[in-house]
Amino acid sequence: MSEIIEYRKLFIGGRWVEPAGHDTIEVISPVTEQVVARVPHAAPADVDAAVAVAREAFDHGPWPRMPLAGRIAVVTRIKDAIAARHQELAELVTLQNGSPMLFSVRGQALSTVGAFAVALSVAETFQEEHERQGVGGPVLVRREPVGVVAAVTPWNVPAMTVAAKLAPALLAGCTVVLKPSPETPLDAYWLAERCAEAGLPEGVLSVLPAGRETGAHLVGHPDIDKVAFTGSVAAGKAIMTAAAANLTRISLELGGKSAAIILEGADLATAVKSIVAGTCGANSGQACVALTRVLVPASRYDEVAGALTAAFGALKVGDPSDPATVVGPLVTKAQQTRNLDYIRIGQEEGAKVLTGGGVPEGRKTGWFVEPTLFGEVTNDMRIAREEIFGPVVCLIRYESEDEAVALANDSEFGLSGAVFTADVEHGTAIARRVRTGTITVNGFRLDLAAPFGGYKNSGIGREFGPEGLAAYFEYKTVNLPAPTNA
Template sequence: MTDIVDHHKLFIGGRWVEPTGDDTIEVVSPVTEQIVGRVPHATPEDVDRAVAAARTAFDHGPWPRMTMAERIAVVTRIKDTVAARHQELAELITLQNGSPMLFAVRGQALSTVGVLAMTLAAAAQFEEEHERQGTGGPVLVRREAVGVVAAITPWNVPQLTIGAKLAPALLAGCSVVLKPSPETPLDANWLAGVCAEAGLPEGVLSVLPAGRETGAHLVAHPGIDKVAFTGSVAAGKAIMAAAAQNLTRVSLELGGKSAAIVLDDADLAVAVPAIVGGTCAANSGQACVALTRVLVPASRYDEVAGALTAAFGGLKVGDPADPATVVGPMVTKKQQERNLDYIRIGQEEGAKVLTGGGVPAGLTTGWYVEPTLFGDVTNDMRIAREEIFGPVVCLIRYETEDEAVALANASEFGLSGAVFTADTERGTEVARRVRTGTVTVNGFRLDLAAPFGGYKNSGIGREFGPEGLSAYFEYKSVNLPA
């Protein structure tokens, strides 16, 4: 894709229409620093149009009144089209955010197919209502669609995070107003076309690429019944505060500073590739679930540090379109500068750069950062406490297993994590003690069939699987005559 991808209209209520404003969003390649796409910038007035269409579709349209089987048929067509065109989708995402092609195919496009498939599987087993015996007679307990959903998604894994919201919302019978990140609007418009072709009824979906002002108007809109958001903690708090004014339901998937606990009996042939895969190779480190704190027993610190230094130092950094590239650019210059600032802060705090630490030699165009491993890190340093969102990883020593668990839990976040050990039962017991939403024993995995979300500042609610589908329903109790 070398030509500029140019959109002149907005997808509102299932139709491509003229925007109310004149502003455009220019999509800039993080590789070439050149414009690769343009879309209209949605205005608050466009939000009002989209919410009105969604409200009409939900309150009076056919979509929420269809059977689950009928909705499954439409969403299956969406899933099948995304699967058939997944390479095209992966290339579009790489064009926008610089995701390395290997990750763009597997972690972006095919993961989107996966979340659609797993949500469809959950919907096929869904029980709309059941009768139970109450204290005064029989009760019919129903689950009904929550209503109009505002879905706000980030730039790092745009389609996966859209799929995690759109699939359950649609299958529940909701209508959706989607606001993608201004860094990655092209794939959202691409998906709008796919949904229209699949036969999604008028009004059920709108796509509004925009920045914060328009997003704030959407979140605070009285016509919205639920906000589903993935992004930063600061933005999540602002959304929650705005939604509270209307008692709008919220689900928030926020940041992380996840710990990989390497126990004293761990096999480094297993642990090192998994840690690399869960850090620098995970979308160039731009992943909320990244294992950015590696907790190592003091007795094996030098061994682990040496193995990870060699692994990080051998990663290919460069053009994300090259299938051999493991680490691509940061999505924006601002994100590159953020990473480089934290690398400086880490050194000022007394941590030691074991490998990396700057901009890769020869890559003066594009927003690249070397895979960087810090040693001699303590858990009170900023680089160990704050989310950097890039290929920057901290090594932290511990003496006992209890101390390792305490260090893992000594964070305002609780999204992901891992435990490495030769004893799976021991690893599972340690995983049970870590206060985080997902923990993998001897690996790094985000399972699309299991509930995903965080403790503490990592968010509220869960996505994926039956639990993610349930988040788009309200319960109703119908008390029947005794």
Template sequence: MTDIVERRTLFIGGRWTDPAGDDTIAVVSPHTEQVVARVPHATPADVDAAVNRARDAFDHGPWPRMSLGERIETVTRIRDGLLARHRELALLVTLQNGCPVTTSVPVQAQSAVAAFTAALAVAKELRLEEERTGLTGPLLVRREPVGVVAAVTPWNVPQLAIAGKLAPALLAGCAVVLKPSPETPLDAYLLAEVCEKAGLPEGVLSVLPADRETSSYLVAHPGIDKVAFTGSVGAGKQIMAAAATNLTRVTLELGGKSAAILLEDADLDQALPNVVAGAFVNSGQACVALTRILAPSSRYDEIAQRLTTAVARLKVGDPSDPTTTIGPLVTKRQQQRNLDYIRIGLAEGATLLTGGRVPDHTPTGWYVEPTLFGDVDNAMRIAQEEIFGPVVCLIRYQDEDDAVAIANASDFGLAGTVWAGTDEHGIEIARRIRTGTYSVNCQRFDVAGPFGGYKNSGIGREFGPEGISAYLETKTVHLPAPVQA
């Protein structure tokens, strides 16, 4: 059995500090169902301390007053520290999340480092002051940090979600109070150690693992200038309502029900392995997962047979085994949610093509077999609601207009992909789909480009130049008009 990791302090304003309360969070392995770590549970009093230190650091400290170049140097040291410890980071995510190690290294750890690298590249080209010619005289347009940021991150891709908020916020000159998910706090502790070693000034970062009650207190705190949140639609709506009391700015990256469209002339040898990988990435616990696969009627039977074979071959098991593709779900609650949706799909009349059960060979752990439903109507709950696990729908369409209509007939609009005979044809389809990100004849996620959603998939964008802009306010300074001779 793995020794239990014991963390007894919180990282508040750059100092390792005793928590205000005595409650702890037990981190449980989704594979063994055993406690693997204990960390303090942050309280509202800890939030007050963190926000006050962040407020002081922003209002009076050096960080927002440093040159952009100086902040770039510090954030580069943070990036390099994460890179040096990325293998350790990946193994922590595998331990606490159950993410297969073959996914936790590239998706969880290396992509977080890449997000810092991409943000640094954007910052090096950033112009924080610009002179313009106005109608009545010259203007100086400044871009200034928004202030103190509450960053609330999820359990599924914890370090990537943190990087998408922390890197641009720090480069903009903000102070950050980070609230990681109580299911997955261990990687956030590693990040705090890296930031401390990198010389981040005191007050600029706090890390407060906590549950929903403390999160609600944080996002409604009058000392917070901006909330950056990744999570469910329901929680996002609650955060937006709480933030409205103080007119706090928000960035919300929420759920998805993304569609993969296979056109009649698609190269299935190329498309299907990528679609399966995109559908079951991180054991299906991904907001961008391709959970709706749209197949033309003329090729439906062929696609159903090939997908069924491919999904049935996915290896389920110990996430530390490098041959595992599908690990456990993060909690027993999440496992039960997936099993409930499988029952709903059967009751709705969908055909279970493969999966649908708890695997026989996993006596412990919160596992669900990779599951593929066929004969799915897009109006069914399994096609409309985010399940967040290895449960995927195969949907028949009649022609391209029908495929586009089905893809768009969703409350979500986060991601998707199309597979076409030519890239040009695929781009035509991409222009018709109402999602924030889209892939043509590939399945990609690039931290150099803006990421976010339409409709219930969120508000605002992370990554790319747009990601840093979300942490900047714009100020116009009117300068005196030149004296006429």
């Protein structure tokens, strides 16, 4: 076994400092079930220290007052450092959460680079203020940084979700207190090191790995101006409640139960390839955007079921460090148990396992679950309504396109989706009817240049693109004197 990675200090305001307490977080490999790293567990007192530093840096430090070009230069150095060492980042993420290396390189590390690159591209043409004509005279409309940001990120795509918040927050001139998931703190520390090397000023960034109690103290802190969160619906609701006490601004990117609608004339090979990529191929199914409900015309049900059964059954499951592996382990024993419980529930509800349905044969160590496809699913079943967060997919019949749209919309979620069609114009018309934040025609895509977020219980607000940068500003109106007629 390789040497255990160990951090003994917290990164607070750009300095490595002793934690207030003595608790530690052990990072467990989902493959070997052995400890691979230890980091300090931040306490509420560490939150107070980090927020105080961030508050001082925002209220009196150089970062918010620096010309935008100066912030762009620093963030560009951060982006370039991540790009130069992206393989290192990918390996670190795989070590923590078992993400297959194929996905870790593209969906974890390079997407992190991409999130920084897109935010920089937007910032380069960003207008901090402009003058317009008001009713009573000219007005100056300014966009000013929202303030101290609490960024709370999940374990499934840890570095990319950090980048989605950190890049626009920094470019806007905010200061950030980052709380990564206790399952995956190493990439956040790694990113902190890159930020320090790039010359990020003192006080601008802190990293506090911790669990729920410390996280609750952070999001409810009166000196936090905005909370940016990615995670579960239950946690999002708790954060919204805590933020309400201080009227803290929030953005929430939450869960999904997205539908892939296969229309009558759709090319099956395209649909199957995209559905595999958007389910089991997306971090072993641990993706909020996963296409976990596949809506199929009754006339093509057997054809689609056969093709997807064969595709799922052929996926390589195993060691995530193997470049050929498509499906790795789930992040924790609890996640494995959750998935297996839902597979049992689905069978009890009357759904039929077409392939998978358990732990891969011979896997006595590691938190693996077979790619599992359910047939004979109806939209009222729990497996069709609740987010499972693993390689478990449901096939649902429909009789008409109107029924397909109704089924897609019959969900408390609205994050992602897809439409597969022989007629792109018609598929786009169907996509317009589905109440979801992102939907792809003939594919599966999360575009970092476009707004990303959800309807309904899938969240509030948007990340990425111009909308993602705008989320870290407040608007100010300066009424200017009306011209005099001399």
